[in-house]
Amino acid sequence: MSTKVNRRTKIVATIGPASESADAIGRLLEAGVDVFRLNFSHGSVDQHAAVADRIRKQSAVHGRYVGILADLQGPKIRISSFSAGSIKLSVGDRFRLDSHLGEDDGDQRGVSFSYLPMLDSLEQGDVLLLDDGRIRLRVDDVEEAAVDCTVTVGGKLGSKKGINRLGGGIAAPALTEKDIDDIAGLGRIGPDYVAISFVSSLEDIEHAKALLAAQNLSVAVIAKIERAEVVADEDILNGILGASDGVMVARGDLGVEVGDAELIGIQKDLISRARRRDRLVITATQMMESMISSSMPTRAEVFDVANAVLDGTDAVMLSAETAVGEYPVEVVKAMADAALGAERHPVARTSRYRLERQFESAQETIAMSAIYAANHYSNVRGIACLTESGTTPLLMSRLSSGLPIFALSDKPSTLSKLSLCRGVIPLYFDAVSFEKEDIELRAIEYLRDNDLLSKGDALLMTRGEVVGTAGGTNMMKILPVK
Template sequence: MMRRNGFSLPLFVFCGLLAAGLFLVAANGRGHLAAGGPTALGSSPSLCKKPSFTSTQPRGLFGLGRAAQTPRRTVRRFAVDVQPVVEAQPDQKSVWVDRHSQTKMIATVGPSTRNEEMIEAMWQGGADVFRVPMCYSSHEDAREGINLIRKIEARHGSTIGVLMDLQGPKLRIGEFKDGSVAVEEGQRFVLDLKEEVGDNTRVSFPYAKVFPYMTPGSVIPLGGGRVNARVMATSMEETVLEIVRGGRLSTNDRVNIPKVHLPYRALTDQDVKDIEFGLEMGVDWIALSCVRTKEDVIEAKRLVGNNAFIMAKIETSVDAGELSEIIKEADAVMVARGDLGVDTNVESVPPMQKAIIAECKQKGTPVVVSTQMLDSMIFAPTPTRAEASDVANAIYDGADALMLSAETASGSYPLEAVDTMEDIIKAVEQSDEYKKRMDSDVSRYPPNENYALVTAARQIARDVSASAIVCFSSYGRIPRQVARERTTQPVLTLSEDVKTARMLNLVWGVYPVHVPGLSYEEFSFDEVLGKAKETSLEQGLAKQGDMVVVLASKPGADEVPGANIMQIVQA
């Protein structure tokens, strides 16, 4: 055997070929792994997704996690013909990816995510709607976030919902010198009208009308229940408290007075200013805080008109009869569990949540579950198993959407939080138990003439194994009726109104597409049928020859409201 400098020739040749091969792999695949694409070793899932235990990337609960700035997966989005707010890049194509989750996700925009790269990554990770909380956002901050959302929407040729969350008549303490203070059990602490920076003995509380409602002996939660204090004495200028459970208080923390109806409207003067600003910015949803009566919703609708949709936040104790009226009047309902648990008690929240979801589904009102869904992910890359079960239970109950709050607004792992919630949604929706629950819920609904054709369409779609149900809707009524039926087929919705298409991103199982060419005023069902076939094929929801059930509303004074015309067509 020939040897050169102590090496065998075959070994020398082998090493040379191996080095050359590795060089070519590195040259062709550089950066590909970081972008989440197939590895240079092939596209085998086991190779693409194998975790590196020497990596500094955190692992997710249901997946591998990802680097802070790189989305792990892309998600299915539907192309839309919109007039862009910001001119899109001419060579940029729509995001065609593989997602059919029925339960929607809302992500809150805040200091951790108020930049284009992070918002786009959350959208591609599964967020359908973005929340702008006005209690923590100036108009400048909100404008920046909304403009970025619309820029991303235009670039990808899609629709993205924007939810403006009003502060409402919530009681908040003033500012602390260092942002927060620690208070201890047994110490004295004062809420007063002074406009001075607070310390660990007192803080500003500019609500003179509220002091009479703080009765001596009552216990008041501060900071969302992190601190509890007993009222010792009160006057028109201050309330003296004794801390019964210590902790940290921060600037602008909430003060709750449980089971007391304070003399404030649901809409404050600041809320009215924020609504005017939101309508100027073209927000799609406006969340109304501390709703107690249907009149609160009616007042907000009167201010907003047809320019946005009203979501009623249930975060205080509400009479059961009044709650039913609120659900009937509102365009959507949010179960705001944080304040709800403080205003009532912790053990009351789970049954209240289930009852509200059930009634909203029966009435066809979209319902959102919010607050502390994945709370530990504010500081950790993975949630607790209890949080994962909490999210799963809301999905099993049939909530239209789940909301991430501080997890994405100010948390250290916003993209991981989005990923984890999307993973849980997918895992639950693929389970037999989930499908069984959706079927059993529908069977208990009482007959309703406005839903008759939609109920029939659901059954027909199953009988003919339709690939999709396609709706034509100007105002979103028909797809919301179909969503109530919790159909197993995707609900593709065509609308000539871009605001309707954006709004529907919140609704269970609905995939909205903006089609400016269709017109309700110049209604042509043949045109609707043609567009339904064309769009279902374009979106990949049906293949050539598949059955598609088409629903629409034929204009006319004598026609039944909502869906009143249906046809089965081949795509």
């Protein structure tokens, strides 16, 4: 019996000054990173291209297929700068957001801001949230180029802090000119996924896809869900899910706009919706933030990661923890341990079968049947899926199981994209190089030689009758490991 434990939940790590060297990337790979995030809020396309090259070289050295996620900045609605660097606001103070002020002329009375069209979305009585909600301002009057406010929650306010509205609704395009320029340069990076920030409609996703197609880029598009008005409108949310390849539960801005108490249920709902629609889902933001400066996570952070795993997320994401933190390797190991701990719970290993749903293809029928059979036949230790496009292992990964899904393909791009799918282990296997009658035996030998299966195990295999044809999966077998 194979005793090797494979973590099913994937880890996304953000690259930054603390982790961008070849040595650091190699150590993060050893610690368990599955996907590297390039944050386009910082750095140039040239810098990101150099990092992507290092990631691919280190992945080859470590014999791993990992994904690269290009996360576009999106619209950033921020205050400008204070001449003194920061100010202290008290409850009841009058404060003015005034676009006529100079970029660095903010003071105790007011400050400029970066996005003038914001005023079209505001009216008297609105509550503005500055610095992730640490400062709250009630809107008293909206003028042509400024807004007068009263402080309702005070504190220290620094330069360049973000502006949100309680309940959401500040209109801004998801793709800025900077994002469009960055998309034009993505061909030099070749990411597997592109994340679109502040998505507000399916049209935002379609626009992004059109721009990517114009660059001849075939990448998966991830919609970042961080606007309150999106989660409040089921039609808009379902439209975004239908148009995208996956979603990111971006809990930072979303939490500010809806409140942390509401965010708990929203996270669970988004993960469930994504899995039902066969979409990938990443849970992000402040998952182990204390480890930016601490070598150990808090118990609350371990529980946060575990709850996302039990909710069924494909991946959990680290941001500043690996980008600028003091313990990037340790935080990845801590997150991996938390995920493994949660995966031992029966809830994480039980399929929620789609008994109420009619399957739409032979491929989907085989994928669903394979998970059902594997979960109910105790000798099966894994599922091998010969795949061209990656669709069959993706479909399999939508159902809960304690068994690894070995995605066997000779397409590196397919294997890299599958690095984000929960429970899927992407492995290079050139099926067309073997005689047709030898493929199954060679696949078993390959998995056994890599300590993924042992003598006496059973392997459930899916494949197409014609090897090398995308979308052709129509066979399922249970094979003994000899």
